Amino acid sequence: MAYSEKVIDHYQNPKNVGTLDKGKQNVGTGLVGAPECGDVMRLQIEVDETTGVIKDAKFKTFGCGSAIASSSLATEWLKGKTVDEALKIDNMDIVEELALPPVKIHCSVLAEDAIKAAINDYRVKNGLEALKLDEKVVH
Amino acid sequence: MLKLPIYLDNNATTPMDPRVLEAMLPYFTEKFGNAASRNHPFGWEGEEAVDYAREQVAKLIGADPKEIIFTSGATEGDNLAIKGVYEMYASKGNHIITAVTEHKAVLDACKHIEKLGGEVTYLEVKPDGLIDLAQLEAAIKPTTVLIAIMYANNEVGVIQPVKEISAIAKKHGVLFFTDGTQAVGKIPVNVNKDGIDLMAFSGHKMYGPKGVGAIYVRRKNPRVKVTAQMDGGGHERGMRSGTLNVPGIVGLGKACELCMLEMEADTKRISAMRDKLENALLKLEEAYVNGSKEHRLPHVSNISFKYVEGEGLMMGFNKNIAVSSGSACTSASLEPSYVLKALGLGDDLAHSSLRFGLGRFTTEEQIDYTIEQVSKTVLKLREMSPLWEMYKEGIDLNTIEWAHH
Numbered sequence: 001m002a003y004s005e006k007v008i009d010h011y012q013n014p015k016n017v018g019t020l021d022k023g024k025q026n027v028g029t030g031l032v033g034a035p036e037c038g039d040v041m042r043l044q045i046e047v048d049e050t051t052g053v054i055k056d057a058k059f060k061t062f063g064c065g066s067a068i069a070s071s072s073l074a075t076e077w078l079k080g081k082t083v084d085e086a087l088k089i090d091n092m093d094i095v096e097e098l099a100l101p102p103v104k105i106h107c108s109v110l111a112e113d114a115i116k117a118a119i120n121d122y123r124v125k126n127g128l129e130a131l132k133l134d135e136k137v138v139h
Numbered sequence: 140m141l142k143l144p145i146y147l148d149n150n151a152t153t154p155m156d157p158r159v160l161e162a163m164l165p166y167f168t169e170k171f172g173n174a175a176s177r178n179h180p181f182g183w184e185g186e187e188a189v190d191y192a193r194e195q196v197a198k199l200i201g202a203d204p205k206e207i208i209f210t211s212g213a214t215e216g217d218n219l220a221i222k223g224v225y226e227m228y229a230s231k232g233n234h235i236i237t238a239v240t241e242h243k244a245v246l247d248a249c250k251h252i253e254k255l256g257g258e259v260t261y262l263e264v265k266p267d268g269l270i271d272l273a274q275l276e277a278a279i280k281p282t283t284v285l286i287a288i289m290y291a292n293n294e295v296g297v298i299q300p301v302k303e304i305s306a307i308a309k310k311h312g313v314l315f316f317t318d319g320t321q322a323v324g325k326i327p328v329n330v331n332k333d334g335i336d337l338m339a340f341s342g343h344k345m346y347g348p349k350g351v352g353a354i355y356v357r358r359k360n361p362r363v364k365v366t367a368q369m370d371g372g373g374h375e376r377g378m379r380s381g382t383l384n385v386p387g388i389v390g391l392g393k394a395c396e397l398c399m400l401e402m403e404a405d406t407k408r409i410s411a412m413r414d415k416l417e418n419a420l421l422k423l424e425e426a427y428v429n430g431s432k433e434h435r436l437p438h439v440s441n442i443s444f445k446y447v448e449g450e451g452l453m454m455g456f457n458k459n460i461a462v463s464s465g466s467a468c469t470s471a472s473l474e475p476s477y478v479l480k481a482l483g484l485g486d487d488l489a490h491s492s493l494r495f496g497l498g499r500f501t502t503e504e505q506i507d508y509t510i511e512q513v514s515k516t517v518l519k520l521r522e523m524s525p526l527w528e529m530y531k532e533g534i535d536l537n538t539i540e541w542a543h544h
Contacts, residue, residue, distance in 0.1 A: 035485075035490070036485065036486035039448065042525035060523055060524060062447065063451055064450040064454070065450070067448075067451070
């Protein structure tokens with residue numbers, strides 16, 4: 001199976017690989033997937049507490065090229081968005097941007113789940129209610 | 140100058156040896172006769188070529204030429220052996236014993252038998268990939284007609300104790316079929332010394348052409364018969380109808396001859412390179428060989444690189460190096476290799492595996508390049524892997540509640 005140019009680019013030059021201090025009040029961490037399923041994503045956001053804008057985002061991913069590209073793209077999109085705007089990122093936007101084939105759609109779903117899990121972690125840490133999330137599981 | 144891409148997937152298929160092609164070429168054009176045309180020189184020429192190839196094939200496995208039935212490949216051979224024995228020996232019984240790590244052609248033929256009302260026992264394997272002989276013997280019943288255990292496995296290269304299996308089969312009056320696809324031409328296989336009653340193998344795994352293979356069917360002690368699975372002109376002693384693929388058969392014959400002549404030297408050279416590759420890659424932390432290292436084909440190495448995913452790993456170099464992975468990230472089921480799982484590997488390790496299949500045309504230079512590229516990619520992906528980070532922090536991954544999809 002051939003990968004799209006954009007997937008290859010994110011794979012070769014992943015953006016925002018790394019770790020934020022999860023002990024910090026303004027850092028939200030989402031860890032989704034499972035090793036047995038062949039992909040695990042950890043996505044972290046650091047929020048500017050006064051503006052609500054995500055000032056930094058980092059990821060680490062165990063998975064195929066599409067999973068790595070989906071999370072790399074997600075961190076790029078997150079930076080500069082407010083938390084509320086970030087919630088609007090839909091997995092199909094990722095599918096479109098990276099031209100993922102149907103068999104790789106689950107990678108984009110995982111990235112969306114990771115974004116939401118990170119936001120929820122941030123919300124809970126800051127005394128807000130966790131958002132109820134729609135299950136978007138494809139496998 | 141190193142030429143890219145490098146082919147290290149010789150268990151999937153092998154490049155054809157140019158000497159094989161050379162032998163085949165006349166049989167496409169000038170010597171095109173139908174080997175079954177008994178009444179003119181064109182037919183005689185074809186028949187002669189097929190007879191010669193039959194001898195070349197028989198010689199490689201220590202058989203009599205009359206015991207060689209040409210097929211379209213090992214999938215057909217597996218089907219013919221299993222379904223053909225099941226039908227032929229229906230009055231004796233309807234039970235077949237096989238193993239969970241067999242090729243799909245064997246497993247699916249067995250599933251078909253179950254649909255027909257037959258009974259199949261699927262033996263588990265030990266962590267090294269070998270079957271348990273005591274379990275095999277215990278599984279035999281009065282209704283058992285066939286034991287179908289592969290000679291060597293396509294994913295991990297593990298060689299089954301064929302001699303011991305055949306002794307058990309003989310003791311209980313059960314026929315023994317082995318899928319020899321990965322073994323024939325690579326390691327010494329002798330149907331008499333090994334006690335094999337039926338064996339399927341294929342041309343394209345031993346530097347011959349695709350679309351041709353053979354099945355060995357024993358003619359003496361005991362005389363084995365299979366019911367044809369294709370009806371027609373009664374070719375190949377009535378066991379496999381269909382006009383003989385003369386150029387393919389000539390190619391298979393030549394490939395067998397070359398394997399026989401060069402096996403010893405090839406094995407020595409290839410296994411030294413395999414060991415070099417394996418030892419270098421095992422220097423990476425948390426890298427493990429899958430399957431028995433002792434009972435293994437000389438040209439295969441299946442390694443799991445913990446905390447990196449196989450397909451992601453391959454993407455780092457698959458433009459330049461062709462290998463395969465036990466990760467099934469591309470398959471619809473998302474299930475990793477059933478063979479690796481049968482060896483007791485967790486899904487995570489199965490997802491992290493690569494299979495390196497060396498061959499006659501592999502060079503030292505290619506191995507050096509592969510070591511460098513694979514090592515570099517493993518290290519890079521581990522830097523990107525949350526699991527590696529947790530492992531390094533001493534977190535037991537089994538204590539984490541993963542969101543199972």
